[in-house]
Amino acid sequence: xxxxxxxxxxxxxxxxxxxxxxxxxxxxxxxxxxxxxxxxxxxxxxxxxxxxxxxxxxxxxxxxxxxxxxxxxxxxxxxxxxxxxxxxxxxxxxxxxxxxxxxxxxxxxxxxxxxxxxxxxxxxxxxxxxxxxxxxxxxxxxxxxxxxxxxxxxxxxxxxxxxxxxxxxxxxxxxxxxxxxxxxxxxxxxxxxxxxxxxxxxxxxxxxxxxxxxxxxxxxxxxxxxxxxxxxxxxxxxxxxxxxxxxxxxxxxxxxxxxxxxxxxxxxxxxxxxxxxxxxxxxxxxxxxxxxxxxxxxxxxxxxxxxxxxxxxxxxxxxxxxxxxxxxxxxxxxxxxxxxxxxxxxxxxxxxxxxxxxxxxxxxxxxxxxxxxxxxxxxxxxxxxxxxxxxxxxxxxxxxxxxxxxxxxxxxxxxxxxxxxxxxxxxxx
Ligand SMILES: NC(=O)c1ccc[n+]([C@@H]2O[C@H](COP(=O)([O-])OP(=O)(O)OC[C@H]3O[C@@H](n4cnc5c(N)ncnc54)[C@H](OP(=O)(O)O)[C@@H]3O)[C@@H](O)[C@H]2O)c1
Numbered sequence: 218x219x220x221x222x223x224x225x226x227x228x229x230x231x232x233x234x235x236x237x238x239x240x241x242x243x244x245x246x247x248x249x250x251x252x253x254x255x256x257x258x259x260x261x262x263x264x265x266x267x268x269x270x271x272x273x274x275x276x277x278x279x280x281x282x283x284x285x286x287x288x289x290x291x292x293x294x295x296x297x298x299x300x301x302x303x304x305x306x307x308x309x310x311x312x313x314x315x316x317x318x319x320x321x322x323x324x325x326x327x328x329x330x331x332x333x334x335x336x337x338x339x340x341x342x343x344x345x346x347x348x349x350x351x352x353x354x355x356x357x358x359x360x361x362x363x364x365x366x367x368x369x370x371x372x373x374x375x376x377x378x379x380x381x382x383x384x385x386x387x388x389x390x391x392x393x394x395x396x397x398x399x400x401x402x403x404x405x406x407x408x409x410x411x412x413x414x415x416x417x418x419x420x421x422x423x424x425x426x427x428x429x430x431x432x433x434x435x436x437x438x439x440x441x442x443x444x445x446x447x448x449x450x451x452x453x454x455x456x457x458x459x460x461x462x463x464x465x466x467x468x469x470x471x472x473x474x475x476x477x478x479x480x481x482x483x484x485x486x487x488x489x490x491x492x493x494x495x496x497x498x499x500x501x502x503x504x505x506x507x508x509x510x511x512x513x514x515x516x517x518x519x520x521x522x523x524x525x526x527x528x529x530x531x532x533x534x535x536x537x538x539x540x541x542x543x544x545x546x547x548x549x550x551x552x553x554x555x556x557x558x559x560x561x562x563x564x565x566x567x568x569x570x571x572x573x574x575x576x577x578x579x580x581x582x583x584x585x586x587x588x589x590x591x592x593x594x595x596x597x598x599x600x601x602x603x604x605x606x607x608x609x610x611x612x613x614x615x616x617x618x619x620x621x622x623x624x625x626x627x628x629x630x631x632x633x634x635x636x637x638x639x640x641x642x643x644x645x646x
Contacts, residue, residue, distance in 0.1 A: 218247065218251075218252070218253045219251070219252050219253065220252070220253045220255060221252045221253070221254050221255070221291055221292070221535065222255055222256075222257040222258075222287075222289045222290045222291065223254060223255070223256055223257070223290060223291065223292040223293070223294060223531065224256070224257065224258040224259065224260070224284040224287075224290045224292075224293050224294065225256055225258075225259040225260070225294045225296060226259075226260040226281075226284070226293060226294065226295045226296060226297050226303070226306055227259075227260065227261070227295070227296035227297040227298070228259050228261050228268060228272075228277070228296075229296065229298075230519070230520045230523075231296045231320050231347065231520060231523045231524055231527065232259065232296045233268065233269075233270060233520055233524075234519070234520035234521045234522075234523060234524025234525075234527075235256075235294065235296070235524040235527050235528055236256065236259075236270060236272075237270075237520070237521065237524065238521065238524045238525065238528045239254065239256060239528070242528075246528065246532060249532055249536070250531070250532040250535040250536060251535060251536070252535050254531065254535070256276065257276065257287075257289070257290065258276060258278055258283055258284045258287065258290060259272065259276055259277050259278070260278055260279070260280075260281055260284060260297075260306075261277055261278075261279065262279065263279075264277045264278070264279060281302075281306055281309075284310075285306075285309050285310060285313050285315075286313070290315060291315060291316060292315060292316045292317070292318060292531055292534060293306070293307070293310040293315045293316070293317050293318075294317075294318045294319070294527060294531065295307050295310075295317060295318070295319040295320075295321060295324075296319070296320055296321075296527070297321070298321055298323070299321075299323060299324070300323055300324050300327060300328060303319070303321055303324050304324050304328045304331075304332065307319065307324070307332055307343075308331075308332065308335055311332070311335045311336050311339050311341055311343070312335065312339060314339060314340070314341060315341060316341045316342045316343070316344075316534045317332075317336070317341070317342070317343045317344075318343075318344050318345070318347075318527055318530040318531055318534070319343070319344075319345050319347070319348065320345065320346075320347030320348050320523050320526065320527055321345070321348055322345075322348040322349060322418065322421040322422050322425060323421050325345045325348050325421075325425055326420070326421035326422070326424040326425055326435075326437055327421070327437065329345075329425070329428070329434075330434050342534050342537065344530035344533060344534060345425070345530070346526040346527070346529060346530050347523045347524075347526035347527045347530070348421075348422070348425060349375065349422045349425050349426060350373070350375055350422065350499045350501060350513070350515070350517045351377075351499065351515075351516055351517040351518040351519060351522045351523040351526060352515050352516045352517070352519070352521075352522025352523060352525045352526055353499060353501065353513045353514070353515040353516075353517060353526075354513075354526065354529070355426070355501050355513050356425070356426075356429060357529075357533075358503075358511075358513060359426070359429045359430055359503070360429055363503065363505050363508060363511075365505075365507055365508075366505030366506055366507045366508055367505065367506040367507075368430040368431060368503060368504070368505055368506075369470065369471050369504045369505065369506055370468075370469070370470040370471065370502075370503070370504040371423075371426050371427070371430055371467070371468070371469045371470070371501065371502070371503050371504075372466055372467070372468050372470075372491065372501070372502045372643075372645065373422075373423075373426070373466065373467045373468075373499070373500065373501035373502065374464055374465065374466065374467075374491060374494050374498075374499055374500050374501075374517075375418075375419050375422040375423070375426075375467050375499055375501065375517060376413055376416070376418050376419045376422075376465060376499075376517070377405060377496075377497030377498065377499060377516075377517045377518045378400055378405050378406045378407075378410065378413035378414070378418075378497070379413055379414060379416070379419070379444075379445050379465040380464065380465065380494065380495070380496065380497060380498065380499070381396070381400045381403075381405050381406075381496050381497045382396040382397055382400055382406075382414075382445065383396075383445060383448070383453075383462075383463055383464060383465065383482075384495040384496050385399060385400075386448070386450060386453050387453050387457075387462055387463065388495070390450065390453075391450075392449075392450055393445075393446065393448065393449065393450075397410060397414070405497050405518075414444050414445060414446050415442070415444035415446065416442050416443060416444040416445070416465060416480045416481070417442070419442075419465060419467045419480045420437050420440045420442050420467075420480050421437060422467060423435075423440055423467040423468075423469060423478060423480055424436075424437050424440060426467070426469060426501070427469045427476070427478060430469065430503070431469065431476060433476075435478065435556075439478060439556045440478045440479065440480060441478065441479040441480065441481065441559045441562075442479075442480050442481070443480070443481035443482065444465075444482075445465050445482050447482075447638060448463055448482050448638075448640075449637075449638070451569065451607075451637075452567075452569065452638055452640060455567075455569065455597065455609050456484050456567070456640075457487070458597065459484070459567070459595060459611055460486060460487055461484035461485060461486060461487060461492075461567075461642065462484070462485060462487050462492045463482050463483065463484055463485075463640065464482070464483055464485055464491060464492065464494070465480065465481070465482050465483070466480070466481070466482075466483040466485070466491075466643070467479075467480045468480070468483075468643075472557055472561075472563075474555070475555040475556065475557040475561075476555070476556050476557060477556075477557045477562060478556055478557075479559070479562070481640075481641060482640055482641075483640070483641050483642070483643050484567055484640055484641070484642040484643070485642075485643055485644075485645050486644065486645065489645050490502075490512055491512075491645065494514065497516070497517065497518065497519075498514065498515065498516060498517065499514070499515065499516070499517025499518075500512060500513065500514040500515075501513045502645075559617055560616070560617050560618035560621065561616065561617065561618065562616070562617040562641075563614055563615065563616055563617070564614060564615075564617075564641045564642060564643055565594065565611060565612055565613060565614055565615070565641070565642035565643075565644070566611070566612045566615060566617075566620050566639060566640070566641060566642060567609070567610070567611050567638075567639070567640045567641075567642055568609070568610045568611075568612075568624070568636060568638070568639050569607065569608070569609050569636075569637040569638045570582070570607070570608040570609075570610070570627070570633060570634075570635065570636055570637065571605050571606070571607060571608075571633075571634040571635045571637055572605070572606050572607075572608050572632055572633050572634060573604060573605070573606070573631075573632045573633075573634065574601045574604045574605065574606045575632060577632070578606075578608075578630075578632040578633070579596075579598075579608070581630055581632060582608070582610075582627055582630070582633070585623050585626045585627055585630075586612070586623050588623075589619045589620075589622050589623045589626075590615065590616070590619050591612050591613075591615045591619050591620060591623055592612065592613045592615075593610055593611070593612055593613070594611045594612055594613045595610070595611045596608070596609070596610050596611075597609045605634060607637075611642060620639070624636055624639065
């Protein structure tokens, strides 16, 4: 049996998952890869930290050079997180002819082009299955099993933290702050939850999915982004009255030769399969022009699920006999597609207003909608409190530019106190 040495950079949540999988599934991994794989070095910040696992003496190091300059180490597994020094270490490993596996969505979304170019030039592989939707084999699904298709649409719940918060708000009537605190207490959300809650994390993942599905390199700045911090219990309650639930969706879809790329809270019909993806689970719906609709569902994060994706990448590299082939090293050569401006999106819209309790308000608002080509599908008026009435409107399909024009005019009406929220509604065929 051929022996092979690999190194981990990082022994946190995912690093420990990878370590456990090698301990527990040694026989399967050896049989499937054809190699006796040994983790001989692990880079950490602090060697003396209590980790609850038995690591042989001499394996932990704080010196990256012990890994980069060791010719016996053939694969480097980056599990540090963040862009620096992760990117620098990955580039050095590649330049030292080592294959690289990572679960780092941020570094792949922001620096993937440079890293993949370097891998191609140096004749090594760079795999990153764990960077999107943790344990769900979505990247290999797209790059290997769906290569016969033109991908037309991807709609995904790709962030477990926000899905957990929205689930608690919806099923247990929790307020946003309480649900966020619970997510932090259970270890789903970071102490600083900005990347999850404000949807940066989902944007990174959508950039990676788009690049593999549509063959273009996406600048994350071109992806429309809106987080969930504006979603209130009232919106969740009214969504239910209209037959919807609210999910943070990452959407990439063809629209007359252009591409819509957006991440935002979305109302979707309660009966849709994505509406029933709860807690920290992820799901991704893909529409291919030959295969039709496919849905991938599973644990989108966590030590073992993400470790599962990372170890499978290591095995893929070994199975490829470490020759340059297949996923992630395919260059994005498709003609660059126009990314549709947000003003051109078309969907239904939910709007919640606080208006004065007086006659004629609805007429004023309706005439503005009419003038801007927006028609109303449903309207609910809620009880008045101290002279303020809540008005909830769901439009028919409308162009977002027309909605924004209307909203700007409605905001200036004397009879309108506030436009409390605007949420897109997707029918999801
Ligand atoms: N957690 C998940 O469920 C999940 C899911 C999918 C993808 N990911 C991605 O996987 C990666 C790792 O996430 P994680 O949750 O495992 O992170 P983590 O728990 O914070 O672990 C990070 C590890 O990296 C080490 N480290 C960080 N910076 C270092 C540096 N400059 N030099 C040496 N060691 C350093 C830390 O060492 P010490 O232990 O000594 O502090 C720690 O062991 C991230 O890119 C993340 O986005 C995570």
